[in-house]
């Protein structure tokens with residue numbers, strides 16, 4: 001084993017194998033860029049279909065090598081499905097089955113490369129195949145520490161009786177010692193957590209997989225920082241009796257070779273006044289299940305009167321966003337509103353001077369990107385983990401507003417319009433408050449030493465524990 005570290009002669013050899021979802025592969029790649037910047041070599045395992053989208057984000061192609069993995073066809077999955085974007089939420093467990101079947105291929109790669117370190121999140125069997133080749137393992141979590149602390153620690157174990165669904169009240173209970181009374185779910189929201197403990201043939205539950213992944217690794221890492229989630233990280237560390245290393249926000253902003261915004265969007269956005277455009281994006285997975293909720297979203301944005309750009313996957317039951325648009329909508333918003341079903345460079349759109357408001361599903365990656373931007377933030381979280389992120393942003397940090405939902409979980413065009421106007425209209429008290437708090441947090445997080453300090457410390461932690 002050589003001498004490790006940025007100023008030394010040899011580098012670590014690292015393999016990354018994230019969960020087959022862009023919301024996971026993207027932050028794993030951002031972290032790879034940070035480690036490559038320090039001279040470490042990375043082999044990044046990913047499905048073939050993800051290559052086109054991720055390649056432009058690789059800022060160190062001389063040090064980060066993509067290696068494609070064949071994702072087996074599993075009965076019940078849509079043909080050709082390789083990532084979460086190809087799979088409806090209720091079939092996600094089958095994608096996990098497919099990922100488990102990649103184990104022999106990954107094992108062969110490990111035997112060939114003999115890495116020092118392996119990063120993974122979902123494939124809980126990684127430590128079993130990494131240990132024999134002498135590699136240490138890091139379970140790197142790209143979701144909030146709060147969402148792990150609430151449902152993925154040993155104290156959160158639930159006994160599921162004969163596949164009986166648990167009540168919202170039961171699901172909303174926090175585990176013993178959980179460190180917040182604000183970042184919690186209400187009973188009707190907690191229903192969306194039922195998937196966590198649901199047992200599936202051959203793979204058990206999501207809870208079993210995650211707890212095994214965190215129990216068997218040599219170290220847990222989380223893409224977060226002490227300033228926002230320190231108490232949740234300490235709780236996780238005590239639950240698993242092992243160190244929890246923090247990477248900080250891990251955003252590519254300050255690194256060289258950044259791509260620029262596609263001219264199609266740069267030109268469209270340039271037509272509008274500074275800070276006037278509402279940008280709405282709901283992440284890399286299909287999230288809005290019902291066509292009428294999709295339409296409510298479009299109509300709510302239309303009635304704000306602001307120019308808007310929406311990047312969203314089509315709702316279930318249709319294959320394009322165009323098919324799902326409300327009657328007459330396209331004609332009415334011509335020239336000031338666009339709904340786009342493809343991939344858009346979100347971080348670059350958020351930093352465009354014309355964009356003043358971000359309507360987000362509050363995926364953890366989007367949460368960091370929104371905090372770094374100077375947009376006003378409106379949240380429409382879709383399930384448990386995103387609701388917790390939203391609570392962190394609205395109740396603890398007070399940097400965003402959340403769109404009100406009815407007891408049945410639905411939001412109306414009116415509640416969306418109200419939320420956007422509450423942060424965009426001049427003189428709004430709420431708008432002023434969240435802007436002030438957001439400014440403070442952006443100053444802290446974007447301070448030149450802040451993110452770098454986290455990465456420096458993270459690298460030191462890795463070096464020490466690879467040597468140990």
Ligand SMILES: O=c1ccn([C@@H]2O[C@H](COP(=O)(O)OP(=O)(O)O[C@H]3OC[C@@H](O)[C@H](O)[C@H]3O)[C@@H](O)[C@H]2O)c(=O)[nH]1
Nearest residue numbers: 023024283284285311343344345346347363364365366
């Ligand atoms: O069109 C798009 C869509 C998404 N993106 C990028 O893709 C990433 C999406 O990640 P998010 O974490 O916000 O959301 P996703 O829904 O894709 O992620 C998933 O994993 C992370 C969890 O916190 C989310 O709840 C889960 O849904 C962001 O970095 C965003 O900038 C684009 O660049 N363009």
Ligand SMILES: [O-]c1cc(O)cc2[o+]c(-c3ccc(O)cc3)c(O[C@@H]3O[C@H](CO)[C@@H](O)[C@H](O)[C@H]3O)cc12
Nearest residue numbers: 021084092121140141142143147148150151384385
């Ligand atoms: O919905 C969730 C509620 C909650 O309390 C915790 C999580 O955790 C994670 C998670 C993901 C990755 C990790 O390394 C740790 C925790 C969740 O992940 C999401 O699960 C979805 C269903 O499988 C999946 O579609 C999505 O890609 C994951 O990001 C969800 C919750």
